[in-house]
Amino acid sequence: MTWEQLERSCLECKRCGLAYGRTNVVIGRGSKTAPVMIVGEGPGQKEDEMGLPFVGMAGELLNLALESLGFSEKDYYIANVVKCRPENNRTPTDEECEKCLPYLRAQFTLIRPKIIVCLGNVATKAMIDKSFQVSKVRGIWYSKKGTLFMATYHPAALLRDESKKIHMWEDLRKVKIRLDEGFDT
Ligand code: SF4
Numbered sequence: 141m142t143w144e145q146l147e148r149s150c151l152e153c154k155r156c157g158l159a160y161g162r163t164n165v166v167i168g169r170g171s172k173t174a175p176v177m178i179v180g181e182g183p184g185q186k187e188d189e190m191g192l193p194f195v196g197m198a199g200e201l202l203n204l205a206l207e208s209l210g211f212s213e214k215d216y217y218i219a220n221v222v223k224c225r226p227e228n229n230r231t232p233t234d235e236e237c238e239k240c241l242p243y244l245r246a247q248f249t250l251i252r253p254k255i256i257v258c259l260g261n262v263a264t265k266a267m268i269d270k271s272f273q274v275s276k277v278r279g280i281w282y283s284k285k286g287t288l289f290m291a292t293y294h295p296a297a298l299l300r301d302e303s304k305k306i307h308m309w310e311d312l313r314k315v316k317i318r319l320d321e322g323f324d325t
Contacts, residue, residue, distance in 0.1 A: 141246050141249070141250070142250075143172065143250060146167075146243065146246050146247065146250065147167055149243070150165045150167050150223050150243055151165050151167075153165065153223070153224075153243075155239040155240070156222075156224075156235070156236045156239040156240065157236070158182075158222060158224035158225065158226060158232070158236055158240075159224055161224070161225065161226075161227050162183075162188060162224040162225055163188045163189055163191075163225075164183075164188055164189070164190070164191035165191070165223050165224055166182075166183040166187050166188065166191055166192060166193050166220060166223055166224070166225070167191075167219065167223055167243075167247075168193060168217055168218060168219035168220075168247060169192050169193055169194075169217070169218055170213065170216050170217035170218050171213060171214045171215070171216065171217055172217060172250065172251055173214075173251065174214065174215055174216045174217040174251060174253060175215060175216075175253055175254045175255060175319060175323070176211075176215055176216040176217075176253055176254070176255045176256075176257060176315060176319060177216070177217050177218075177219065177247070177248065177251055177253040177255070177256045177257070178202075178216050178217070178218045178219075178256075178257045178259065179218075179219055179220065179221065179244065179256060179257065179258050179259065179263040179266075179267055180193060180194060180218070180219075180220045180221070180259045180260065180263055180294060181220060181221055181222070181231070181232065181259070181260050181262040181263060181294060182220045182221060182222040182223075182224070182225060182226055182232050182262070183220060183222075183223070183224065183225040184196050184198070184225065184229050184296075185225070185229070186199075187199075187225065188224075188225035193218050193219060193220050194218050194295075197299060198294070198295040198296040198298075198299060199295070201295040201298055201299065202218075202259075202295045205295075205308060205309055205312055206312065208309075209309070209312055209313055209316045210316060211312075211316060211319075215319060217247070217251055217253070219244060219247050220244075220263075221237050221240060221241065221244060221262050221263055221266045221267075222236050222237060222240045223240055223243060224240075231262060232262060237262065237266055241266060244266075244267075253287065254287065254288060254319075254323045255287070255288045255289075255290070255315055255318065255319065256287060256288070256289045256290075257289075257290050257291075257292060257311075257312070257315055258274075258289060258290070258291045258292070259292060259293070259294040259295065260274055260293065260294030260296070260297065261273060261274050261294075263291075263294075264277065264291040267289060268282050268284075268289045268291060269282075272291065274291045274292070274293060274294075275293075277291050278290075278291050278292045278293060278307060278311055279291075279292065279307065279310060279311045279314065281314075281318075288318065290311060290314065290315055291311075292307070292308050292311035292312065293307060293308045293311075295308065
């Protein structure tokens with residue numbers, strides 16, 4: 141599948157009920173050759189309006205963390221497990237995630253990142269292990285088929301509980317260190 145095909149499929153998609161409440165399909169943003177893919181849960185109100193992921197308050201917090209740790213825009217691509225906004229920002233259902241995951245897998249195949257950072261429980265369960273809770277597994281590296289995975293808190297959780305900020309910073313710092321070390325060994 142090419143990027144064009146993927147984007148067309150997403151824009152026309154009605155695989156799940158989220159299609160009927162959306163303003164825009166939120167596919168992703170960032171470098172399509174990035175070594176790091178950052179995966180969130182789903183679009184919020186601002187993301188739905190603008191058609192871009194992580195552009196609201198949670199996105200600003202994420203951008204601030206990435207910038208302060210020295211990530212450049214070529215280092216990452218950001219996408220969500222579901223591409224359409226769940227009403228009132230509710231958590232997407234397992235069925236909605238399952239229906240939408242082929243698009244995220246296609247993005248992964250096109251980008252071939254070395255590292256996937258999962259923000260929050262929905263992304264962590266979808267990408268690493270269904271039994272995982274982000275509060276228990278955050279900051280730990282997992283390796284699957286040559287790709288490294290790390291879970292950390294979703295920035296929206298940091299807006300509700302400031303004490304989690306330091307943990308997300310610590311986790312993203314580990315990702316930056318790994319990125320700077322390279323992947324040849
Ligand atoms: S959330 Fe995903 S599966 Fe559901 S309609 Fe949107 S693009 Fe399709």
